[in-house]
Amino acid sequence: MRERMLFLSAHNQCSEEAELRTESFLVILLEKFDIDLLEYCPGARERFANFSPALTLHRVGKAVAPRRTLLRPLNRLRSQASHDAGKELRTEIKELCSQHAYSHIFISHSLLSNFIDLISSLLPGAVIVTDAQRTVSRTVEREGTVQRKIRHHYRKINEARVRHDERKLMSKTGLLLAASEWDALSFKALSFANAGKVHVVPPFVNLQEYQYTDPVCKENGIMLHWDMHTVQGKNAVMLFHKKIYPLIRAEVPDVQCYIVSSGVHPEVLALSRADSSVKVIEEPRQAAEYIRRSKAVLVYLREGSHSQKKILEAWALRTPVVTSLRGAEALHCEHGRNILLAGTTVAMAEHAIKLLQTPELGSLIADRAYRTLLNHYEMKNVKAKVLSLV
DSSP states (O other): OOEEEEEEEEOOTTOHHHHHHHHHHHHHHTTTEEEEEEEEESSOOOTTTTOOTTEEEEEEEOOOOOOOSSHHHHHHHHOTTOOOOOHHHHHHHHHHHHHOOOSEEEEOGGGHHHHHHHHHHHOTTSEEEEEOOOOSOOOOOOOOHHHHHHHHHHHHHHHHHHHHHHHHHHHHOSEEEESSHHHHHHHHHHOGGGGGGEEEOOOOBOGGGGOOSSOOOOOSEEEEOSOOSSHHHHHHHHHIIIIIHHHHHHHOTTOEEEEEOSSOOHHHHHHHHHOTTEEEEOOGGGHHHHHHHOSEEEEOOSTTSOOHHHHHHHHHTTOOEEEESTTGGGSOOOBTTTBEEESSHHHHHHHHHHHHHOHHHHHHHHHHHHHHHHHHTBHHHHHHHHHHHO
């Protein structure tokens, strides 16, 4: 007989990569459990309607949080994805726990700090599984000397509170899934007694979603592929167009630049109107087609850009990736073998030019990257690991 699981999730439109990760966990766990999905979201969504007979969907809308003069900025800095736990949501959790004997509880990263205490008190015998992926940047925007000083103190307090929450999480969870080796090590360092609870579940993709029978002809195109909902993502596009793209066009005059994102800042749209070689595609479902057509995918890897999944998509579609050094250590990659890493804007432009002018190099790097994907980031392998842990 299948066991029953309560799956807690929050819909957060600002973090597409984090939502995809949570949904992938749900798909995997449905193979082993009957799941009650309790989703904390601002409105009705049809994403999981009639998704599976083993899935029962419950939703609670987010209430407007009260204004606070001092703590509100601190709470915002602490975590953009942490939602105030309303009475309706707590009532729904208590009701579900009274109706069903859950053997496992899955709490997504966005609700960890709010519900770990409640769940552990309601179901002391259940196994609590937590996804501790860190996707929200703690970087503070610089808006002036006075604000910078004030926010610096908030950030210090914020970091101390986060460490306190993580220690509490380590003591109460039964299984903690970290998104990278670096995150796993940081959690283990907080509590050596609970280090055995921590396991790495890296970003992963389902290769079946990237299978195409028709061949594609590569063109002199490069694609910018990262989350442009964030300030960091928008600034990265502007930096690319100002400092990197002119160097590429000087060597490859007929190059085309594709920008694909579901939400594009007006400043980015203005680039496409001023430069005919820049094309903005606001339909994310077309991303795979433009990745296949391009000779290089440029990915901005920094906090707030949520780009590791973008690299894996390019690898799955056999297109070479050029990215920055920062953040690349979270993936199994080696410069010149399965990826091209750049420490400066000039180096990034040189790598892109090299891929545009020597397609055989791009093919070699893409093939090696595809094999890396199969060994480390393919959904079948990750699924087997997750199911063995729970």
